Amino acid sequence: MPGIQSTLYEKFYPAVPPRSMSPLNAFLSGLIIACSFVVVLETEPTIVGPNQQVFVLLDCLFACVFIIEYFVRLWVIGCDPRYSGFLGRLKYVVTPMAVIDLLSIVPFFFVAFSNNFFLLRVARLFRMISLAKFSRYSRAMTEFADVINSRKSELLLSLGIVLAVLLLASAVMYEVEGVAQPEAFGSIPRALWWGVMTLTTVGYGDVTPHTILGKFCCGATAIAGVGLIAMPTGIVAAAFSETFARMREQNFDDE
Amino acid sequence: MPGIQSTLYEKFYPAVPPRSMSPLNAFLSGLIIACSFVVVLETEPTIVGPNQQVFVLLDCLFACVFIIEYFVRLWVIGCDPRYSGFLGRLKYVVTPMAVIDLLSIVPFFFVAFSNNFFLLRVARLFRMISLAKFSRYSRAMTEFADVINSRKSELLLSLGIVLAVLLLASAVMYEVEGVAQPEAFGSIPRALWWGVMTLTTVGYGDVTPHTILGKFCCGATAIAGVGLIAMPTGIVAAAFSETFARMREQNFDDE
Amino acid sequence: MPGIQSTLYEKFYPAVPPRSMSPLNAFLSGLIIACSFVVVLETEPTIVGPNQQVFVLLDCLFACVFIIEYFVRLWVIGCDPRYSGFLGRLKYVVTPMAVIDLLSIVPFFFVAFSNNFFLLRVARLFRMISLAKFSRYSRAMTEFADVINSRKSELLLSLGIVLAVLLLASAVMYEVEGVAQPEAFGSIPRALWWGVMTLTTVGYGDVTPHTILGKFCCGATAIAGVGLIAMPTGIVAAAFSETFARMREQNFDDE
Amino acid sequence: MPGIQSTLYEKFYPAVPPRSMSPLNAFLSGLIIACSFVVVLETEPTIVGPNQQVFVLLDCLFACVFIIEYFVRLWVIGCDPRYSGFLGRLKYVVTPMAVIDLLSIVPFFFVAFSNNFFLLRVARLFRMISLAKFSRYSRAMTEFADVINSRKSELLLSLGIVLAVLLLASAVMYEVEGVAQPEAFGSIPRALWWGVMTLTTVGYGDVTPHTILGKFCCGATAIAGVGLIAMPTGIVAAAFSETFARMREQNFDDE
Secondary structure, eight states: OHHHHHHHHHHHSOSSOOSSOOHHHHHHHHHHHHHHHHHHHHTOHHHHGGGHHHHHHHHHHHHHHHHHHHHHHHHHGGGSGGGOHHHHHHHHHTSHHHHHHHHTTHHHHHHHHOOOHHHHHHHHHHHGGGGGGGGGGOHHHHHHHHHHHHTHHHHHHHHHHHHHHHHHHHHHHHHHHTTTOHHHHSSHHHHHHHHHHHHTTOOOOSSOOOSHHHHHHHHHHHHHHHHHHHHHHHHHHHHHHHHHHHHHHHHHHHO | OHHHHHHHHHHHSOSSOOSSOOHHHHHHHHHHHHHHHHHHHHTOHHHHGGGHHHHHHHHHHHHHHHHHHHHHHHHHGGGSGGGOHHHHHHHHHTSHHHHHHHHTTHHHHHHHHOOOHHHHHHHHHHHGGGGGGGGGGOHHHHHHHHHHHHTHHHHHHHHHHHHHHHHHHHHHHHHHHTTTOHHHHSSHHHHHHHHHHHHTTOOOOSSOOOSHHHHHHHHHHHHHHHHHHHHHHHHHHHHHHHHHHHHHHHHHHHO | OHHHHHHHHHHHSOSSOOSSOOHHHHHHHHHHHHHHHHHHHHTOHHHHGGGHHHHHHHHHHHHHHHHHHHHHHHHHGGGSGGGOHHHHHHHHHTSHHHHHHHHTTHHHHHHHHOOOHHHHHHHHHHHGGGGGGGGGGOHHHHHHHHHHHHTHHHHHHHHHHHHHHHHHHHHHHHHHHTTTOHHHHSSHHHHHHHHHHHHTTOOOOSSOOOSHHHHHHHHHHHHHHHHHHHHHHHHHHHHHHHHHHHHHHHHHHHO | OHHHHHHHHHHHSOSSOOSSOOHHHHHHHHHHHHHHHHHHHHTOHHHHGGGHHHHHHHHHHHHHHHHHHHHHHHHHGGGSGGGOHHHHHHHHHTSHHHHHHHHTTHHHHHHHHOOOHHHHHHHHHHHGGGGGGGGGGOHHHHHHHHHHHHTHHHHHHHHHHHHHHHHHHHHHHHHHHTTTOHHHHSSHHHHHHHHHHHHTTOOOOSSOOOSHHHHHHHHHHHHHHHHHHHHHHHHHHHHHHHHHHHHHHHHHHHO
């Protein structure tokens, strides 16, 4: 048995991250995408209706594979000295990755053994979590997160500035348009809906200012929005520039 | 008393800006956010209506704390040699920070002792100023402002170019669509509303060109808008790149 | 004949890519643009209607020139040692460029000898392929593609993140707004339409949330959208920065 | 007289571009802004109506000053050895700057001596040209233009790619939605309006796809639009990065 265990361990957790995935991991990745796709389709009555049994079958299939995957991982993880033995297994079970794996299994039981409508809805949403299992396979994702993390304080600050400007613009608009359109601008919380749609340049157009002063303030907010969008973009661009430059320097040093 | 004064001074103005805030400053920051939140909610009649007394109480509470804070700061600032003595206190009172502190207290008195509807509205808006008190706590904000400031002339110029293109696009649209839609494009000031919504890519869609030539000009404006948005974003990105590169160099020199 | 062949070969494929195009290539480039323009106009009944014969004539003209071009290229390519002889010609015929050339001729025959409405529609679309012939003339395009290619994995990853956030936002919105607006948010696939319009900040406004919780989630999605847009922009900016820096270094080395 | 001429020449064309403008140039800059403002207001009947005489007066005033400025410039330019003498003056008159100066005067005569409605409209538009006179005063503008110029070929190429994708998306949408919405997607030129509004992420929402396939293609176009917007932004950011880096190096060399 230890032979099978260590062989499987290497298949699940290749020692040196290779260029391409191991066949097992590629299969599991494909399964995650397929499962998410099925979860999405299951919410559309016109698709599920005539194919109820196909979807029930697919649900059971995904559940079985993910449950088996969970227990096999729990078994083979023993090859990792950090998680060997019973206590090691307990330590593994509470790692974020194992929790995500568990959370993406649980909903299957709800769907299978419950008739509560609300629980079913929540369970369905929870199954989207399986997408988070992806992060296991992606080394690029980790590098990506590092870049964003290295400038976290600047990005959070620019989010804070956006929120402050949003509040200010909504407060001004509430004063200016509140009397003309009490439904849409009658209070700051109401004006926030207009504010966020304008500052992010989404612009649904369901709420627009009617007074001249309101239009002027709205135009100023839109221009400010462009400037605010420039901030996170600029920070991310600079962070990637830095990372790429560091990579290049390391390559020079290696030669 | 001097012992308490200098102890409080250190709590309010830590000598070496530490990684995390002092408990006092963290408490005051939380209070500013809570106060802004209450000001925002107070404008919504459906929320204030049934809880009138709660909000009056909260208003008084915030007023008391901010008034006490103001006078305590005025007292302890004497430990700073620049602001010690009566003349030093006067010098402190006119610093931007002290003015902001004062301005965020004044509205409480208006709300408490006035029945004038218009004054109340303005007072409410003024209380949003307390958000500006935040800048005191944020060293990152200062660095941020430095980055933007270092490229101020380029950013102002790109704003100027945006305004010039906005004027030009509106003038062209006024000529092209003015006859078909006199309400929306009957003069350049009216066409400006369309112009700012299109150039900033917000696109509410409440005003759209109807003629073929108008649609063509509108499309050209939208594409120009994308180009114009690229300018501030590019400038900010380059400014952050420069700042990050300078930081790295300084780190190298320190080693 | 070999003299004409090699002369034509040089006209079609100048040895050293010069600053400006050879007159022959400039003529062919102009023809591609003209042909695309005619294809676009041909779909508008109010333009084709009164000028049917002009467009038939233009179609024949473009067909003749492109067919002649194809066979002349096939002949002169023999001067290239890689494609000389009959087997070399076969090898040339399956190169992407030759396939594009062929694909942009084929539709003419469909249009000429078929009355099938559906085939005609498809054929018309296929003729747009002639635009891809352009890439032959553009050395800058190749450099451009290199820049994008060098950061392909980062760009694909950011596309993946956008799709994952899109799925998540749509799933949340389906739970939140699904009961209030079953037509627009009654399933995740339906909510995706709202999601993509909001995350990309296009914001048509044909589908907007009506509940307060829905508006809150929509605002959060719009702000997340701005952050997500910052990622590809930042990556592209960093990639171009790197390329421009490398170019400058090479120029220094040359001196 | 030569004394006055050379004194005025120095006022108009300061030898070393100083930090701040000369008083004369500051006055002329202010006049250009005021004139543009008046031109904009003049198109709004509700503003001009009751103040007809004020605007006629202002028009005359601006006309006089700009005409005097033109002839004074023509006189003092003789101090520049390149433009001295009668032939030098002729050479000056055809420089872009002198042509812009002349073009911004001409409309005054049309407005004064013509009753033709169409001519008046065009004349009004022409007077916006006075804004272009600004470029004379702005050294920063020149630096700005240099940055954009240095990456002109990349920016033009990205514009070309945007136009090609726009054409392709419109062609696909014409095939997909043309039958369902002949008014909006019945031909490629009609679909272009949808295309440009979606690719630039403006999103008026006056034209939206109704079929499922159409919505899918529209979503893909919107995502592609975000990617396309990243290109010019990235190029501009990289160009500014390069320029700022070069500036810094020059400063190092100067020390």
